[in-house]
Amino acid sequence: MTAPSLSRRGLDAPASPIRRLTPYADQARARGVTVHHLNIGQPDLATVQPMLAAYQAYDESVVAYSPSEGYLTYRTALAEHYNGLDAARGGGPITPGQILVTVGGSEALLFAIAAACDVGDQILVAEPYYTNYRGFSHILGVDVVPVSTHARESFAVPPERVRAAITPKTRAFIIPSPGNPTGMVLSAGDLAALGEVCVQAGIFFVVDEVYREFVYPDQPVPAGAPVPRAPSVLAVPGLADHAVMIDSVSKRYSACGARVGCLVTRNAALYSACLRFAQARLSPPTVDQYAALAALRTPAADMRAMVDEYRARRDLIVAGLNAIPGVSCPTPTGAFYLITDLPVADAEDFCIFMLRDFDLGGETVMMAPAEGFYATPGLGKNQVRIAYVLGRDKLARCLEILRAGLDAYNRAAR
Numbered sequence: 001m002t003a004p005s006l007s008r009r010g011l012d013a014p015a016s017p018i019r020r021l022t023p024y025a026d027q028a029r030a031r032g033v034t035v036h037h038l039n040i041g042q043p044d045l046a047t048v049q050p051m052l053a054a055y056q057a058y059d060e061s062v063v064a065y066s067p068s069e070g071y072l073t074y075r076t077a078l079a080e081h082y083n084g085l086d087a088a089r090g091g092g093p094i095t096p097g098q099i100l101v102t103v104g105g106s107e108a109l110l111f112a113i114a115a116a117c118d119v120g121d122q123i124l125v126a127e128p129y130y131t132n133y134r135g136f137s138h139i140l141g142v143d144v145v146p147v148s149t150h151a152r153e154s155f156a157v158p159p160e161r162v163r164a165a166i167t168p169k170t171r172a173f174i175i176p177s178p179g180n181p182t183g184m185v186l187s188a189g190d191l192a193a194l195g196e197v198c199v200q201a202g203i204f205f206v207v208d209e210v211y212r213e214f215v216y217p218d219q220p221v222p223a224g225a226p227v228p229r230a231p232s233v234l235a236v237p238g239l240a241d242h243a244v245m246i247d248s249v250s251k252r253y254s255a256c257g258a259r260v261g262c263l264v265t266r267n268a269a270l271y272s273a274c275l276r277f278a279q280a281r282l283s284p285p286t287v288d289q290y291a292a293l294a295a296l297r298t299p300a301a302d303m304r305a306m307v308d309e310y311r312a313r314r315d316l317i318v319a320g321l322n323a324i325p326g327v328s329c330p331t332p333t334g335a336f337y338l339i340t341d342l343p344v345a346d347a348e349d350f351c352i353f354m355l356r357d358f359d360l361g362g363e364t365v366m367m368a369p370a371e372g373f374y375a376t377p378g379l380g381k382n383q384v385r386i387a388y389v390l391g392r393d394k395l396a397r398c399l400e401i402l403r404a405g406l407d408a409y410n411r412a413a414r
Helices: 022-030 049-057 072-085 104-116 132-140 159-165 188-201 268-280 286-295 300-322 347-356 392-413
Strands: 034-037 099-102 122-127 143-148 170-176 204-208 243-248 261-265 337-341 363-366 383-387
Touching: 022 034, 022 347, 034 392, 049 286, 072 099, 072 261, 072 286, 099 104, 099 268, 104 132, 104 170, 104 204, 104 243, 104 261, 104 268, 122 132, 122 159, 132 143, 143 159, 159 188, 170 188, 188 204, 261 268, 300 337, 300 392, 347 363, 347 383, 347 392, 363 392
Parallel strands: 034 363, 122 143, 122 170, 170 204, 204 243
Antiparallel strands: 099 261, 243 261, 337 383
16 A cells, blocks of 8 residues: 655745754753753743733633634724824724734734735745745745845845845745844834835735834833834835734733734735635634733833843843854844854754753753754854843853853864
8 A cells, every 4th residue: 555645845844943953952851951942932921911811811601713804802902002103104094904813923924925925926035034934935835035134234134135136926025023033123214115115016015023012222211211112014104005014912922822913904905815814714712812902901011121121131142142252143133032153164063962962060052053044055054043032040051051062062073
C-alpha cells in the first residue's frame, strides 16, 4: 500500500526561526538546565486586570458563536478608541463597519494578504521582517520580495528603496511599526511618504501596529503625561483606498493566549472580501471578545507602568550587549525586540551550541537566529533576535550567560 503524499506547499512550508530550535531547548531542560527564553515575544508581565476580571465574570450558560465580523459592542468600542487617538484625521472617523475582529493579529494578516493577492503575486516586506509574513504568504502561494534595511541606518525604510522593488506582480507592502524584529518606529512623515509610494503604484499599504503603545522617546515622558504612541496609518490622509491596519490584544495587554485581533480599513471592497473569509471560518472567540472589550478600560497609569518597564529592560540589555567584546547592538525605539550582531560566523550554530553544549551554573539562553528574518540569502548570518520580555534580574543573568557562552564557543572554534 502506498502512503498518501503531501502537497508541495506542505513539504516546503518554512519553519519558524523563533520556534525551530525548541527540540534543543526541550533536551536542555531534560538534562536539568534552566532555559531563559529570549527567542519569543511572550511577556512575563501580568495580563491587565480589567481583562482578567471579565474572564472571571463571564457567566453565560452557552458559549455561542459570535458574529463573523465580531460583536458590534466590541467593534463600536474599538472605533471610539482609534478615533480618540488619531484615526479620524485620516479621512473621517473609523466606523464599526470598517473593523473586522479576527483570531489574533495573525488571522488579520492572513486575510489581508489573501484579499490583496492571487497565487504568484508578490508582497514587499522590509527585511529583517516578522517571519510569519513569509509563513502566511507561503500558505497562499504568494512570493515575498525583500526591501533591505540595515542597522547602520537604524533600520530606516527609504521610500525610494520600496519604489525600486515594486514590480507588476506587487500587490501590497507590509510593515510593522513599531517593528518586530528591529524595534524600528515609523514617524508620521515616514508613513505618509511610504503611503504615497503605495498610492502611486496602486498597491495596498498594510501596517502591523500591534506594538503601538511600546515606544521610547529619547527622553522619558514626565509622570502624568499621556502614554506616547507610534503614529497610525489610519491617521494619514489620502490613503483610504490603500491603508490596512492590523491590531491585536496580545502584546498591548499581555494576553497572547486570548487570540483576538482586528483588521481595520476604509477600503470597502477589501473589507468585504475579508468578511467573506471570516464567514468561512465562522467566528472569532466569544469569551475573549468580552475580555478584550474590558481591556480597553485599562487605566492609563497601568499602561504607563508597562511601557516604563520595557524601556528599563531595553536600556539594560542594550548597554549589556554592547559591553560584550565583538557585539554590536543599535538601540531600538519601540516594541520589545532587537537585532544584534554577534562575533560568530554562524549565529544558528551558536544558538544550538548554547542549548545543546553549554550552561553556566545550570542555566542557558535561547535566542532566535536572525537569518530566518531575512528573505535575501546570506543576510543575518551572524545576528540573533532577542525579545527583552523577562524581568531585569533575569536579563542581567542572561547577559552573563551570553558573554560566557560566546567565550566558550569561540575558544572551541580556534
